[in-house]
Amino acid sequence: MASSDILLSVRDLRIAFHGVEAVRGVSFDVRPREVLALVGESGAGKSLTARALLGMAPRGATVNGEIRLDGSPDLAAARGRRISLVPQDALSALSPVHPVGDQLAAAVRSVHRVSRREARARAVAALDRVGIPDAARRARAHPHEYSGGMRQRAVIAMATLNEPDLVVADEPTTALDAERREQVLRVLSEQREAVGAALLLVTHDLDVVRDHADRVLVMYAGRTSELGPTHTVLGQPRAPYTAGLLASLPQDGPRRRRLPTLPGTPPAPGELPPGCAFAPRCPLATDHCRSEEPETRELDGRLVACHHPDRIPDDTATLFEEEQPA
Structure with a gap:
């Protein structure tokens, strides 16, 4: 594990397709053993950002900026090891033609010089650790013979098998029901802690972030909207976009008013409005917002990109709720 205060440093990350930027100058750090969540609506750039760390940006993408692991910009040897x-889709991540145990054993031998027998033993042990029943027998099965939850556990086993320093989880609970989601997150948390890894968690689920993340980076239109400790950002947001995401969550207790929703949709890359990209959807937007993009600045223990961060009420729902007829 890294001994420094910063495990991963990302500075001014920009990802473009045919000259159009989909990720626009994102910067953040990941500390040893911490959980950093990347949050935002579809198209915010969070998965692009995460996959750029693994050299897995889509074909045709141009990636610029600085990515350093333990201070080194050479990540080629670290990917798959450290x-x-x-992945989001466990089924497509596993080869359909090879037994699951063979695939895990191959991952072991890609990093460690061990015999096939030893690699196989490590693969079975990894499946057992993530709760696959009768792991030795299941290791001989193919992915289509696993349930969805078992496949997700298998890819978690593969991701933590070689004791990496950083695990990137790209929407690992998408399309899972609440019970299975909690099971997968529990297994992921247990395995991450067992190997001492940090976690970069890509998700759209703020409840998951609240329960599992130390810090949260809220992205909008390819840019940082807000970044800070989870309890600070979700407890008292300073970016209207964060407030809108929170306001849209179902609340416990009796419902006295209609659930607020964020109006409109995020802009597509290359179709950004002038000024702040969120201004067309923001109830606090002024002419200044519509003409000048806000800089990212430090405020109340977090980074925020907004011209009017002090105007957000404690009850974030009031920003976006509509007046109801009497």
């Missing part, structure tokens, strides 16, 4: 991925 940085690993838990």
Whole structure:
């Protein structure tokens, strides 16, 4: 594990397609053993950002900026060894023609010079650790013979098998029901802690962030909207976009008013409005917002990109709720 205060440093990350930027100058750090969540609506750039760390940006993408692991910009040798991925779609991540145990054993031998027998033993042990029943027998099965939850556990086993320093989990609970989601997150948390890894968690689920993340980076239109400790950002947001995401969450207790929703949709890359990209959807937007993009600045223990961060009420729902007829 890294001995420094910063495990991963990302500075001014920009990802473009045919000259159009989809990620626009994102910067953040990941500390040893911490959980940093990347949050935002579809198209915010969070998965692009995460996959750039693994050299897995889509074909045709141009990636610029600085990415350093333990201060080194050479990540080629670290990928698959010190940085690993838990993908969104476990089925497509596993080869359909090879037994699951063989695939895990191959991952072991890609990093460690061990015999096939030893690699196989490590693969079975990894499946057992993530709760696959009768792991020795299941290791001989193919992915289509696993349930969805078991496949997700298998890819978590593969991602943590070689004890990486950083695990990137790209929407690992998408399309899972609440019970299975909690099971997968529990397994991921247990395995991450067992190997001492940090976690970069890509998700759209703020409840997951609240329960599992130390810090949160809220992205909008390819840019940082807000970044800070989870309890600070979600407890008292200073970016209207963060406030809108929170306001849209179902609340416990009796419902006395209609659930607020964020109006409109995020702009597509290359179709950004002038000024702040969120201004067309923001109830606090002024002419200044619509003409000048806000700089990212430090405020109340977090970074925020907004011209009017002090105007957000404690009850974030009031920003976006509509007046109801009497």
